[in-house]
Amino acid sequence: MQKPIISADSHITEPPNTYVDFIDPKFRDRAPHMVRDERKGDLFMIDGMPRPVPMGLIAAAGKPANELTVLGIKFEELHRGGWDPEARMADQDRDGVAAEVIYPTVGMLLCNHKDYDYKKACFDAYNQWIAAYCSAHPDRLIGTGQTAMRSVEEGIADLRRIKDLGLKGVMMPGNPQVEDYDSALYDPFWEAAINVGMPLSFHILTSRDDAVGRGRGPKLNSFMSIIRGNQDIIGTLILSGVFERHPKLKVVCVEADAGWAPHYMYRMDHAYDRHRYWLTAGTISKPPSEYFRENIYLTFQDDWVAFKMKDMCNFRRLMWANDFPHSDSTWPWSQELLKKHTADLTEEEKNQILHDNVAELYHLSI
Numbered sequence: 001m002q003k004p005i006i007s008a009d010s011h012i013t014e015p016p017n018t019y020v021d022f023i024d025p026k027f028r029d030r031a032p033h034m035v036r037d038e039r040k041g042d043l044f045m046i047d048g049m050p051r052p053v054p055m056g057l058i059a060a061a062g063k064p065a066n067e068l069t070v071l072g073i074k075f076e077e078l079h080r081g082g083w084d085p086e087a088r089m090a091d092q093d094r095d096g097v098a099a100e101v102i103y104p105t106v107g108m109l110l111c112n113h114k115d116y117d118y119k120k121a122c123f124d125a126y127n128q129w130i131a132a133y134c135s136a137h138p139d140r141l142i143g144t145g146q147t148a149m150r151s152v153e154e155g156i157a158d159l160r161r162i163k164d165l166g167l168k169g170v171m172m173p174g175n176p177q178v179e180d181y182d183s184a185l186y187d188p189f190w191e192a193a194i195n196v197g198m199p200l201s202f203h204i205l206t207s208r209d210d211a212v213g214r215g216r217g218p219k220l221n222s223f224m225s226i227i228r229g230n231q232d233i234i235g236t237l238i239l240s241g242v243f244e245r246h247p248k249l250k251v252v253c254v255e256a257d258a259g260w261a262p263h264y265m266y267r268m269d270h271a272y273d274r275h276r277y278w279l280t281a282g283t284i285s286k287p288p289s290e291y292f293r294e295n296i297y298l299t300f301q302d303d304w305v306a307f308k309m310k311d312m313c314n315f316r317r318l319m320w321a322n323d324f325p326h327s328d329s330t331w332p333w334s335q336e337l338l339k340k341h342t343a344d345l346t347e348e349e350k351n352q353i354l355h356d357n358v359a360e361l362y363h364l365s366i
Contacts (some may be wrong), residue, residue, distance in 0.1 A: 145171070
């Protein structure tokens with residue numbers, strides 16, 4: 001019998017008071033805030049970032065493709081469940097989803113802010129807000145906190161504070177302030193994440209130069225490169241020996257799809273077998289693909305290839321998601337999509353990908 005479906009990657013829509021009400025008073029006059037433009041609609045203004053964040057695609061789930069627009073949308077026109085936990089229950093029920101792992105929206109873009117002190121203040125404010133949001137239905141709203149990673153010591157303290165708030169995981173910025181994640185400097189942080197029991201997530205669009213619209217050719221072509229930032233992080237962690245030194249570390253690659261994983265694992269093994277003597281890497285005792293299979297979890301939504309390729313990777317590390325309420329969401333058609341995409345799966349495989357994997361990772365009892 002099929003178990004309740006859990007979305008491994010959904011989002012909130014930060015309301016206008018998210019940062020203003022909760023941020024360190026030293027940063028209140030610079031806090032991210034919402035303004036209304038008669039032509040462009042509502043915009044989140046972020047001090048120090050070149051462009052504001054328009055609301056158009058943030059909560060466009062369920063809209064026909066020809067109605068998707070970046071500008072001209074007002075906050076009150078968005079899905080109320082994005083900031084109202086009671087309304088969220090009806091949104092989950094409509095999509096046939098029993099619970100969701102919740103990620104930020106504006107907070108994703110804040111990961112790329114160049115001022116780490118400002119970023120730290122924003123993330124601390126967000127963690128307080130999302131903890132309150134999820135506390136209304138903690139069995140159905142599974143919150144993840146954010147850390148700015150200004151230092152290893154502070155990152156470890158953030159892990160503990162985030163857990164104390166009742167949140168279940170930590171969303172990492174694509175780039176830390178000091179060195180990079182392949183440095184042995186971060187070994188105490190990885191061990192702390194294991195000991196605290198907090199899975200670490202890297203979401204698309206949270207690394208430098210990840211923005212849609214950059215790159216060569218038509219703007220639509222940049223959409224195809226979104227997953228590259230996450231692939232770089234996965235390769236950095238595996239090939240530097242992070243998982244060799246910390247075999248119990250669990251890392252989630254969020255919203256970068258999964259159908260590409262078997263070929264990526266093959267290419268990593270090929271690179272290691274053929275080129276490791278002239279291209280430097282860390283010390284690892286197994287083929288890179290084995291670390292990928294064990295330590296990397298992948299979330300995906302509309303990716304039927306992931307189901308077709310399940311036997312070429314580790315289906316116990318695949319986690320389906322609906323990405324509600326973003327424009328790429330499968331909401332409210334998730335059940336229709338899953339009926340088609342999982343048609344060739346066994347009952348065990350369905351339960352693993354749609355429930356068990358995420359429930360075990362975040363220690364959920366649903």
